[in-house]
Amino acid sequence: xxxxxxxxxxxxxxxxxxxxxxxxxxxxxxxxxxxxxxxxxxxxxxxxxxxxxxxxxxxxxxxxxxxxxxxxxxxxxxxxxxxxxxxxxxxxxxxxxxxxxxxxxxxxxxxxxxxxxxxxxxxxxxxxxxxxxxxxxxxxxxxxxxxxxxxxxxxxxxxxxxxxxxxxxxxxxxxxxxxxxxxxxxxxxxxxxxxxxxxxxxxxxxxxxxxxxxxxxxxxxxxxxxxxxxxxxxxxxxxxxxxxxxxxxxxxxxxxxxxxxxxxxxxxxxxxxxxxxxxxxxxxxxxxxxxxxxxxxxxxxxxxxxxxxxxxxxxxxxxxxxxxxxxxxxxxxxxxxxxxxxxxxxxxxxxxxx
Amino acid sequence: xxxxxxxxxxxxxxxxxxxxxxxxxxxxxxxxxxxxxxxxxxxxxxxxxxxxxxxxxxxxxxxxxxxxxxxxxxxxxxxxxxxxxxxxxxxxxxxxxxxxxxxxxxxxxxxxxxxxxxxxxxxxxxxxxxxxxxxxxxxxxxxxxxxxxxxxxxxxxxxxxxxxxxxxxxxxxxxxxxxxxxxxxxxxxxxxxxxxxxxxxxxxxxxxxxxxxxxxxxxxxxxxxxxxxxxxxxxxxxxxxxxxxxxxxxxxxxxxxxxxxxxxxxxxxxxxxxxxxxxxxxxxxxxxxxxxxxxxxxxxxxxxxxxxxxxxxxxxxxxxxxxxxxxxxxxxxxxxxx
Numbered sequence: 001x002x003x004x005x006x007x008x009x010x011x012x013x014x015x016x017x018x019x020x021x022x023x024x025x026x027x028x029x030x031x032x033x034x035x036x037x038x039x040x041x042x043x044x045x046x047x048x049x050x051x052x053x054x055x056x057x058x059x060x061x062x063x064x065x066x067x068x069x070x071x072x073x074x075x076x077x078x079x080x081x082x083x084x085x086x087x088x089x090x091x092x093x094x095x096x097x098x099x100x101x102x103x104x105x106x107x108x109x110x111x112x113x114x115x116x117x118x119x120x121x122x123x124x125x126x127x128x129x130x131x132x133x134x135x136x137x138x139x140x141x142x143x144x145x146x147x148x149x150x151x152x153x154x155x156x157x158x159x160x161x162x163x164x165x166x167x168x169x170x171x172x173x174x175x176x177x178x179x180x181x182x183x184x185x186x187x188x189x190x191x192x193x194x195x196x197x198x199x200x201x202x203x204x205x206x207x208x209x210x211x212x213x214x215x216x217x218x219x220x221x222x223x224x225x226x227x228x229x230x231x232x233x234x235x236x237x238x239x240x241x242x243x244x245x246x247x248x249x250x251x252x253x254x255x256x257x258x259x260x261x262x263x264x265x266x267x268x269x270x271x272x273x274x275x276x277x278x279x280x281x282x283x284x285x286x287x288x289x290x291x292x293x294x295x296x297x298x299x300x301x302x303x304x305x306x307x308x309x310x311x312x313x314x315x316x317x318x319x320x321x322x323x324x325x326x327x328x329x330x331x332x333x334x335x336x337x338x339x340x341x342x343x344x345x346x347x348x349x350x351x352x353x354x
Numbered sequence: 355x356x357x358x359x360x361x362x363x364x365x366x367x368x369x370x371x372x373x374x375x376x377x378x379x380x381x382x383x384x385x386x387x388x389x390x391x392x393x394x395x396x397x398x399x400x401x402x403x404x405x406x407x408x409x410x411x412x413x414x415x416x417x418x419x420x421x422x423x424x425x426x427x428x429x430x431x432x433x434x435x436x437x438x439x440x441x442x443x444x445x446x447x448x449x450x451x452x453x454x455x456x457x458x459x460x461x462x463x464x465x466x467x468x469x470x471x472x473x474x475x476x477x478x479x480x481x482x483x484x485x486x487x488x489x490x491x492x493x494x495x496x497x498x499x500x501x502x503x504x505x506x507x508x509x510x511x512x513x514x515x516x517x518x519x520x521x522x523x524x525x526x527x528x529x530x531x532x533x534x535x536x537x538x539x540x541x542x543x544x545x546x547x548x549x550x551x552x553x554x555x556x557x558x559x560x561x562x563x564x565x566x567x568x569x570x571x572x573x574x575x576x577x578x579x580x581x582x583x584x585x586x587x588x589x590x591x592x593x594x595x596x597x598x599x600x601x602x603x604x605x606x607x608x609x610x611x612x613x614x615x616x617x618x619x620x621x622x623x624x625x626x627x628x629x630x631x632x633x634x635x636x637x638x639x640x641x642x643x644x645x646x647x648x649x650x651x652x653x654x655x656x657x658x659x660x661x662x663x664x665x666x667x668x669x670x671x672x673x674x675x676x677x678x679x680x681x682x683x684x685x686x687x688x689x690x691x692x
Contacts, residue, residue, distance in 0.1 A: 044537065185623035186626075250537065257566050261544075
């Protein structure tokens with residue numbers, strides 16, 4: 001079976017700033033992507049999720065570690081081997097509006113596939129294949145063929161790119177944030193399409209920062225933080241019973257329609273605490289004193305506001321300690337060695353706190 | 355009422371004639387209200403937000419009035435609007451955090467901004483600025499940094515602080531939580547709430563395509579479709595018992611944490627919004643609406659179905675008329691929601 005196996009993959013980027021040094025984008029990440037499975041790779045910006053996708057597509061070389069496909073290290077492919085690899089492993093990216101050349105008709109992406117892989121296929125056979133691929137992504141050929149990219153909606157463009165992947169003998173699809181640029185009304189259609197393709201045996205790496213989307217489509221979930229896996233396992237287990245503090249924090253921050261964010265107890269709101277009033281009412285010292293002045297007089301120094309508490313708590317969760325919270329998470333230096341993953345229950349690994 | 359928008363229409367000039375992107379939109383905002391404005395891309399929500407503060411060369415107001423704190427805004431007159439910007443109405447434009455100039459430090463940027471608005475007592479405002487930075491967990495240090503040295507969340511928070519520095523009555527926040535991580539989204543969302551609670555801004559229009567964020571921070575939500583308002587009601591009403599078929603479909607298409615494809619298959623809305631260059635007559639959602647009937651070829655009025663709940667849909671209006679004889683007012687709505 002065509003399984004992609006990621007083994008102890010690390011990636012260091014060299015920082016270009018004055019401070020120099022190396023930034024670890026991935027720290028010894030290992031997982032397997034078997035056929036017929038959707039893995040949601042969830043992480044915040046800078047967590048390294050896109051780097052994983054790029055390494056799987058061989059657009060980026062890992063600093064250490066290997067990626068194997070059918071037991072063969074993908075780094076060793078020759079040019080021809082790579083072409084065969086791309087026949088089976090394809091990527092679709094975030095921004096459909098920049099994946100097309102606006103000068104050409106959108107279906108040119110199909111012609112380009114034909115030029116590389118299917119030179120010998122007859123015209124009638126080829127159009128039959130295109131129709132089958134479009135049918136698989138629920139597009140009406142009349143709606144999309146011969147159209148320019150700007151004449152198609154984002155959802156149509158994204159589905160057209162998936163159809164392009166299906167024309168090939170695709171076994172693995174790397175879907176990097178393919179939903180985030182789409183409108184709510186078309187998002188679900190693309191998600192449902194992924195589920196359908198999965199049932200037909202396609203392996204899908206669904207890279208996203210959106211936990212609810214990841215939860216909806218995936219069988220297994222990987223939570224990535226600072227380039228290391230902090231929690232991994234069956235999606236129901238991760239979302240139903242999150243163990244790592246970071247996962248819990250992410251889940252608590254997800255905006256949900258029917259549940260308000262759990263508001264942690266508010267610190268005293270300074271304006272009220274100092275005798276001034278809020279929102280449109282008069283302020284201590286007369287109606288004409290602007291709020292700004294009243295606040296200048298008020299002492300805020302020791303009072304944590306709610307927002308501040310939220311930020312500090314989040315950062316503390318991110319940093320896993322009590323380091324200076326205002327420094328910003330991107331400036332945190334990290335060890336290359338990832339936290340150890342331990343088995344919490346079958347198919348549910350949790351990393352030690354970092 | 356702190357903000358009153360009445361029959362506002364905004365058009366883009368084009369070589370083939372005007373394209374009306376905002377068509378006869380009316381709504382009001384109370385003091386301290388955060389109104390969410392949601393809709394698909396191209397629905398006109400950003401155009402509406404921009405029109406309240408700055409009409410650029412391509413745009414023109416073709417009708418309607420905007421009143422803030424009892425004063426009518428001269429929105430058609432870019433020059434006359436100038437002194438009102440930042441003091442009466444302020445905007446955090448979409449992608450603003452990515453558009454901060456990389457050649458000036460944040461502190462210089464703010465001083466420039468205050469200078470261009472002829473603020474006399476710069477020092478006092480800057481003290482206030484530091485206080486607010488502290489409030490949301492940033493240090494004074496960001497003032498001596500360049501924009502590219504800050505993370506996305508920090509930049510977004512700085513942008514909001516800049517826009518609200520002069521305590522405007524109305525803040526228009528265009529997609530301020532998009533492109534941020536969930537934890538940062540939450541910090542920015544709660545920052546908006548905090549600023550409202552403290553009176554830094556009187557009322558807020560939060561423009562976004564993300565209904566779940568609005569469910570967290572907004573008091574009311576207006577749904578826009580193809581340049582017109584489809585529905586406006588309290589957040590609870592929109593989330594729990596939406597009346598307009600478009601809102602219903604939109605809410606039904608959102609996956610929530612805990613919903614999995616194995617158990618529930620959500621459905622999107624087939625089709626796409628009509629082109630605004632040549633919109634069809636009548637209800638613009640007609641082609642995609644499962645309930646459309648012959649009356650929908652006429653434009654439905656945006657009427658108040660229940661107190662505070664406005665809907666533009668013939669089906670809803672008709673059911674309401676039919677149900678008006680019944681003792682329970684909410685009956686029709688409950689049936690409809692099923």
